[in-house]
Amino acid sequence: MTQDELKQQVAKAAIEHVVPDSIIGVGTGSTANFFIDELAKIKGKIEGTVASSEASAERLRGHGIPVFDLNEVPEISVYIDGADEADGGLHLVKGGGGALTREKIVLAVAKKFVCIADDSKKVAVLGKFPLPVEVIPMSRSYVAREIVKRFGGEPVLRMDFVTDNGNLILDIHNLEITDPVSMENELNSIVGVVTNGLFAARKADVFLCGSQSGVEVIEA
DSSP states (O other): OOHHHHHHHHHHHHGGGOOTTSEEEEOOSHHHHHHHHHHGGGGGGSSEEEESSHHHHHHHHHTTOOBOOGGGOSOBSEEEEOOSEEOTTOOEEOOTTSOHHHHHHHHHHBSOEEEEEEGGGBOSSBTSSOEEEEEOGGGHHHHHHHHHHHHOSEEEEOTTOOOTTSOEEEEEESOOBSOHHHHHHHHHTSTTEEEESEEOTTOOSEEEEEETTEEEEEEO
């Protein structure tokens, strides 16, 4: 199977985790797009969705799926999204699509987090994929210097990109993340950082991992 076919495979498997008559949190990115397309087939069974990006909201509406503002929603039954990396403890690196802050906000309201990805995203140690950090524009240089001082790595400004929140992203290359919870918290303590792409303090509850032999279900 191609990588797109693997993504479609896990998107279909994620439908089993959709809670009927509830509001579903929907992530951002290519795998999440496959899930949105699958969700459209059962849209009559859910109350609606909350999207983690403008792009996902547009795709959902294009399928006729209701999209709520998070401020209108008291709780979300499940949040379903992809990942750029996942380690054995289901700590994730996310944000390759630039929606990491809204993804974390939607996830904070959700009762359950189901991560969907193909097996190329499984790693022993996080950090090969550059770690995204969303920053307030005026803090960009300061945050980059602090990151190098505290963690090493190489922060690179994501060119010609602005988040849905009007901020910038630094992608940190050449990291080896052995304590993702600690790094997530310390990165967020740097003044000017909005949030970072480590989903470790709140990690995935279930990882649906697509492979040539089928979907592996990994639970935290």
